[in-house]
Amino acid sequence: MAGSVEKEQQQNQVVGIIEEEKLQKQESKSSIKITRTQVESGEGEREMTPTAANSMHRSGSRPQLDVSKAEIQGNEEEKYPTILLPNQSDDLSHLALDIGGSLIKLVYFSRHENQSVDDKRKSVKERLGFSNGNRRSYPILGGRLHFVKFETRKINECLDFIHSKQLHCGGLESRYSDGVTDQNGIIKATGGGAYKYADLFKERLGVSLDKEDEMDCLVAGANFLLKAIRHEAFTHMEGQKEFVQIEPNDLFPYLLVNIGSGVSMIKVDGDGTFERISGTNVGGGTYWGLGRLLTKCKSFDELLELSQKGDNRSMDMLVGDIYGGLDYSKIGLSASTIASSFGKTISEKKELEEYRPEDISLSLLRMISYNIGQIAYLNALRFRLKRIFFGGFFIRGHAYTMDTISFAVHFWSNGEAQAMFLRHEGFLGALGAFMSYEKHGLDDLMVHQLVERFPMGAPYTGGKIHGPPLGNLNEKAKFSMQISWMEKFLRKGTEITAPVPMSPLGGTTGLGGFEVPLSKGSTLRSDASALSVGVLHLVPTLEVFPLLADPKLYEPNTIDLSDNNELEYWLTILSEHLSDLVDKAVASEGGTDDAKRRGDAFARAFSAHLARLMEEPSAYGKLGLANLLEMREECLREFHFVDAYRSIKQRENEASLAVLPDLLVELDSMDEESRLLTLIEGVLAANIFDWGSRACVDLYHKGTIIEIYRMSCNKMRRPWRVDDFDDFKERMLGAKNNKNTRHKRALLFVDNSGADIVLGMLPLARELLRRGTEVVLVANSLPALNDVTAMELPDIIAEAAKHCDILRHAAEVGGLLVDAMINTSNSSKENSSSVPLMVVENGCGSPCIDLRQVSSELAAAAKDADLLILEGMGRALHTNLDARFKCDALKLAMVKNQRLAEKLVKGNIYDCICKYEPVS
Ligand SMILES: CC(C)(COP(=O)(O)O)[C@@H](O)C(=O)NCCC(=O)O
Numbered sequence: 052m053a054g055s056v057e058k059e060q061q062q063n064q065v066v067g068i069i070e071e072e073k074l075q076k077q078e079s080k081s082s083i084k085i086t087r088t089q090v091e092s093g094e095g096e097r098e099m100t101p102t103a104a105n106s107m108h109r110s111g112s113r114p115q116l117d118v119s120k121a122e123i124q125g126n127e128e129e130k131y132p133t134i135l136l137p138n139q140s141d142d143l144s145h146l147a148l149d150i151g152g153s154l155i156k157l158v159y160f161s162r163h164e165n166q167s168v169d170d171k172r173k174s175v176k177e178r179l180g181f182s183n184g185n186r187r188s189y190p191i192l193g194g195r196l197h198f199v200k201f202e203t204r205k206i207n208e209c210l211d212f213i214h215s216k217q218l219h220c221g222g223l224e225s226r227y228s229d230g231v232t233d234q235n236g237i238i239k240a241t242g243g244g245a246y247k248y249a250d251l252f253k254e255r256l257g258v259s260l261d262k263e264d265e266m267d268c269l270v271a272g273a274n275f276l277l278k279a280i281r282h283e284a285f286t287h288m289e290g291q292k293e294f295v296q297i298e299p300n301d302l303f304p305y306l307l308v309n310i311g312s313g314v315s316m317i318k319v320d321g322d323g324t325f326e327r328i329s330g331t332n333v334g335g336g337t338y339w340g341l342g343r344l345l346t347k348c349k350s351f352d353e354l355l356e357l358s359q360k361g362d363n364r365s366m367d368m369l370v371g372d373i374y375g376g377l378d379y380s381k382i383g384l385s386a387s388t389i390a391s392s393f394g395k396t397i398s399e400k401k402e403l404e405e406y407r408p409e410d411i412s413l414s415l416l417r418m419i420s421y422n423i424g425q426i427a428y429l430n431a432l433r434f435r436l437k438r439i440f441f442g443g444f445f446i447r448g449h450a451y452t453m454d455t456i457s458f459a460v461h462f463w464s465n466g467e468a469q470a471m472f473l474r475h476e477g478f479l480g481a482l483g484a485f486m487s488y489e490k491h492g493l494d495d496l497m498v499h500q501l502v503e504r505f506p507m508g509a510p511y512t513g514g515k516i517h518g519p520p521l522g523n524l525n526e527k528a529k530f531s532m533q534i535s536w537m538e539k540f541l542r543k544g545t546e547i548t549a550p551v552p553m554s555p556l557g558g559t560t561g562l563g564g565f566e567v568p569l570s571k572g573s574t575l576r577s578d579a580s581a582l583s584v585g586v587l588h589l590v591p592t593l594e595v596f597p598l599l600a601d602p603k604l605y606e607p608n609t610i611d612l613s614d615n616n617e618l619e620y621w622l623t624i625l626s627e628h629l630s631d632l633v634d635k636a637v638a639s640e641g642g643t644d645d646a647k648r649r650g651d652a653f654a655r656a657f658s659a660h661l662a663r664l665m666e667e668p669s670a671y672g673k674l675g676l677a678n679l680l681e682m683r684e685e686c687l688r689e690f691h692f693v694d695a696y697r698s699i700k701q702r703e704n705e706a707s708l709a710v711l712p713d714l715l716v717e718l719d720s721m722d723e724e725s726r727l728l729t730l731i732e733g734v735l736a737a738n739i740f741d742w743g744s745r746a747c748v749d750l751y752h753k754g755t756i757i758e759i760y761r762m763s764c765n766k767m768r769r770p771w772r773v774d775d776f777d778d779f780k781e782r783m784l785g786a787k788n789n790k791n792t793r794h795k796r797a798l799l800f801v802d803n804s805g806a807d808i809v810l811g812m813l814p815l816a817r818e819l820l821r822r823g824t825e826v827v828l829v830a831n832s833l834p835a836l837n838d839v840t841a842m843e844l845p846d847i848i849a850e851a852a853k854h855c856d857i858l859r860h861a862a863e864v865g866g867l868l869v870d871a872m873i874n875t876s877n878s879s880k881e882n883s884s885s886v887p888l889m890v891v892e893n894g895c896g897s898p899c900i901d902l903r904q905v906s907s908e909l910a911a912a913a914k915d916a917d918l919l920i921l922e923g924m925g926r927a928l929h930t931n932l933d934a935r936f937k938c939d940a941l942k943l944a945m946v947k948n949q950r951l952a953e954k955l956v957k958g959n960i961y962d963c964i965c966k967y968e969p970v971s
Pocket residue numbers: 624680738741742743744745746802803836898922923924925926929944947948949
C-alpha cells in the first residue's frame with residue numbers, strides 16, 4: 052500500500068480522501084524527527100485525521116483545486132474511496148503563522164472529508180439497475196480553515212503541534228515519504244517572530260519562514276474577514292453585543308486598530324491600499340508587562356481574569372475624589388469618572404502589597420483600553436473615518452475591554468464614530484499571511500461559501516484545547532498512538548462542566564468606560580472556547596438561493612433569540628428533549644456500550660453548549676433558532692451518530708407506503724377541486740409526524756401512526772389559522788381548468804419521513820405532475836431528526852411508483868427514478884428542463900433552511916421554477932415564514948408547539964398554516 056501511495060505522489064495526483072487505517076499503517080512506517088510527545092489536541096478535528104492527505108511539492112504557491120476529471124480510484128464500494136484529481140498539478144500549502152511578541156497565531160487548512168450522499172446514491176442506483184450515464188458531478192473538494200494560538204514563550208508546543216499534524220509539509224505528506232521532510236519547505240509567516248524564530252523552524256521542522264509584511268497581512272486578513280464572513284463585526288456597548296453586517300462595497304475607508312503587544316492604527320482604503328497613520332507603544336504588552344510586575348500573575352489570561360474581580364476606585368483618582376464627591380457637571384463629568392488612572396495611590400502612601408492585585412489589574416486594563424480608544428478616535432477624526440475596527444489579541448473577546456474602548460470612542464466622538472470588534476480579532480495577521488500564498492483562491496470566496504462550525508464536543512475535554520498536550524493521559528496516548536479527541540472526551544466525561552461565562556448576561560459595566568464597574572462576571576475563560584471562533588468550512592458549491600426576492604433583506608430566522616425569554620424557552624426545550632434524543636441515538640447504533648458512552652458524552656457536551664449559550668448567547672456568533680437546531684445535529688454527528696432516527700424513519704416509511712395505494716384510489720375518485728383541498732389537508736395533517744416536537748412525541752406513545760394520522764386528518768377543519776387556500780386554488784385551477792395557468796416547475800421542500808412525505812408531499816407532487824408541472828423534490832443532504840434525506844428519497848419514490856403510473860412515468864421519462872440530481876459541471880442544466888421529476892439535495896443537515904447557503908444543484912434547479920412549496924415547521928415557520936420570493940410561494944405547516952402558535956398566529960398547538968404568496 053505504501054508503494055502505491057508513493058506512486059500516486061510521483062504522479063502528482065492529489066489524494067483527497069484516504070481511509071484511516073491506510074494512514075495508520077503508513078504512519079507506523081515513518082520515522083518522525085521530533086519525538087512525538089504531542090497527541091491530538093482534542094480540538095474536535097476529526098477532519099484532521101487522515102481524511103485529508105495531499106500530495107504536494109513544497110512551493111510558495113497556493114493554487115485553487117482543479118477538480119476537473121476527478122474520479123474515484125479503485126473500488127467504488129469502498130467507504131472512503133480515494134479521489135484522484137488528475138488535473139491538480141500544483142501544490143497546496145497548509146499553514147501560515149503570525150508570530151507576535153506574546154502570541155503565535157496559526158491559520159491552517161485541511162481538506163474536506165466529503166461524505167456527501169453521492170457514493171451511497173451511486174450504490175442505490177447500481178442496486179436497482181439504473182444508470183443515467185455520467186450525470187453526477189463529483190463533489191468539489193472544499194476545505195477548512197482552523198484557527199489556533201499559542202503563547203510565544205511556549206514556542207516548542209507550537210512546533211510540536213505543527214509537527215503532530217504535519218502542517219509544515221502540507222498535511223500528511225511526510226507520512227508517505229518515510230518522514231523525510233522536504234528541506235525546501237516554506238511557510239508563510241508574519242510578525243517579528245518570523246525573523247526571530249526562523250532558525251528554530253529550520254532546525255526543528257526543516258522549513259523556511261517566508262516573511263510577509265505585517266501591515267499587509269493585517270489588512271488582507273481584516274478585508275477578507277469583513278467581506279467573506281457573515282456577522283464578523285460587532286459593536287459592544289454596556290455589555291450588549293450587536294452583530295453588524297457591512298456590505299462589501301460599502302466597507303472602505305475604515306480605521307483598523309490592531310492591538311497586539313503594541314498598537315498599530317491603519318487607514319484602509321481598499322484591498323492592498325492602506326497607510327499606517329499612527330500607533331501607540333502602550334498596548335497589550337504594556338498591560339501584560341506592567342501587570343505581571345505589579346501582580347505577579349503568570350499569564351495574560353490570569354491577569355485579565357483578575358480584573359474581573361477588581362474595583363478600580365481603590366487605585367484611580369475619580370472626579371468625585373477631587374470635587375468632594377460631587378460631579379463636575381459643567382463639563383459633563385460625573386463624580387465616578389476617572390480623572391487620573393492610578394492617581395489615588397499618590398496620596399494613600401500604601402505599599403504595592405497593600406493593594407489588591409484584582410484592583411491593579413482592572414485599573415491598568417481601563418487605563419490602557421481607554422487610552423487606545425481615545426487615540427483611535429483622534430485618528431479617525433483626522434481622516435474623517437466613521438468606522439473603527441479593533442482587532443488583535445489584547446481584546447480576547449473581553450467584555451470589559453470592549454466596553455471601555457467603545458465608551459471612549461463614543462464619548463469623544465459624541466456618538467459620531469463607532470467602535471467595532473472582530474470575532475477573529477487575533478487572527479488578522481495569520482489570515483493575511485495565509486492569503487499571501489499566490490493564487491490560493493480565498494480572495495474569491497463569498498460569504499455564502501463559508502460555513503462556520505464550532506467543535507461540539509472537543510472544547511469540553513477538560514484541558515486546554517489547542518497546543519499543549521493534555522495532562523494526565525496515559526503512556527499509550529503520549530508515546531505511541533494518536534488518540535482521538537473522542538477518546539479523551541469519553542475518559543474525561545465525568546469532569547465536564549458547563550463552561551464559564553465571560554460576562555453576565557445583560558451587561559458588564561452597566562455604565563461605560565469611565566464609570567465604576569458593576570459586576571464583571573466570574574472567571575474568564577482562558578481556553579480555546581474563549582476564542583469564540585469555529586472552524587471555517589470552505590464550501591465552493593454553496594450558493595445563494597436564486598429565487599430570494601432580495602438576498603440582502605433576507606433573514607432566515609423568524610423568532611428573535613436576542614429576546615432573553617425566547618432564548619431561555621428554546622434552550623430549555625432543547626434540554627428537555629435531550630434524554631429522548633439520546634435514547635434514539637443510542638438505539639440507532641445498536642445500543643452497544645460504545646453507543647451508550649457516546650450518547651452520554653453527547654448529552655454532556657450538548658448540555659454544556661446550551662449552558663454556555665444561556666450565559667453568553669453570542670458565543671458562537673449571531674444566534675437564531677435555526678442555528679440551535681442545526682447545532683444539535685452537528686453535535687450528534689461529532690459524536691458519530693450518523694442518523695439517530697434511522698429505524699424510526701424506515702418503520703414509518705413502510706407503514707405509510709402500505710396505505711398509499713388506498714389513498715391514491717380515494718384521491719382519484721375526486722373532482723379536481725376537492726382533490727386539491729384533500730391534498731393540502733393531507734400535507735398539513737401528515738406534518739404531525741415530527742419527532743422533534745415534544746407534544747408529538749407524547750402522542751406517539753398513545754397511538755399508532757395511522758391512528759394519529761386519522762385523528763390529524765379529522766382535525767382539518769377549515770378555515771385554518773392562516774388559510775390562503777382559496778387563492779392558491781384559484782392560481783392552480785384558474786378559470787375552469789385552463790391549462791395555461793399551470794406552473795412550469797415547482798420546487799417542493801420536503802420535510803419528514805413517513806406519512807409526511809409518503810401520504811402528504813408525494814401525492815401533492817403527483818398532482819402537479821399530472822397537471823404538467825415539473826417537480827423538484829428538495830430534501831436534506833444530511834439527516835436531521837426524522838427528516839427525509841435526498842439519499843433516501845429515490846427508494847421511497849421507487850416504492851411509491853409501484854402503485855402509481857404518474858409517478859412511475861415521471862421517473863422513467865428522465866430515467867430518474869432513483870437519481871435525479873442535476874449535474875451542474877456537466878452543463879446538463881439544459882437537460883434538467885426536460886426532467887419531470889427530480890430529487891435535489893439542499894446542501895444542509897438541519898430541520899430548518901437558511902436560503903443564503905444552498906447546494907449548487909438546488910440553485911440550478913431553481914432557475915426555471917415558478918412555484919415554491921416550503922413544508923414543515925422548520926423550513927416554513929422557524930425559518931422563511933417572512934421570506935419573500937421571486938415566484939409564487941406556498942408555506943405549509945402544522946404548528947406543533949403551543950408557544951409558537953400563540954406567538955406567530957395567536958393560535959393553538961396543532962393549528963395549521965397555509966400561507967400563499969403569489970409573485971406580485
Ligand atoms: C424541530 C422542529 C422544527 C421540526 O418540525 P418539522 O419541521 O418537522 O415540522 C419542531 O419539531 C420543533 O420546533 N420542535 C421543538 C419544539 C417543541 O418540542 O415543542
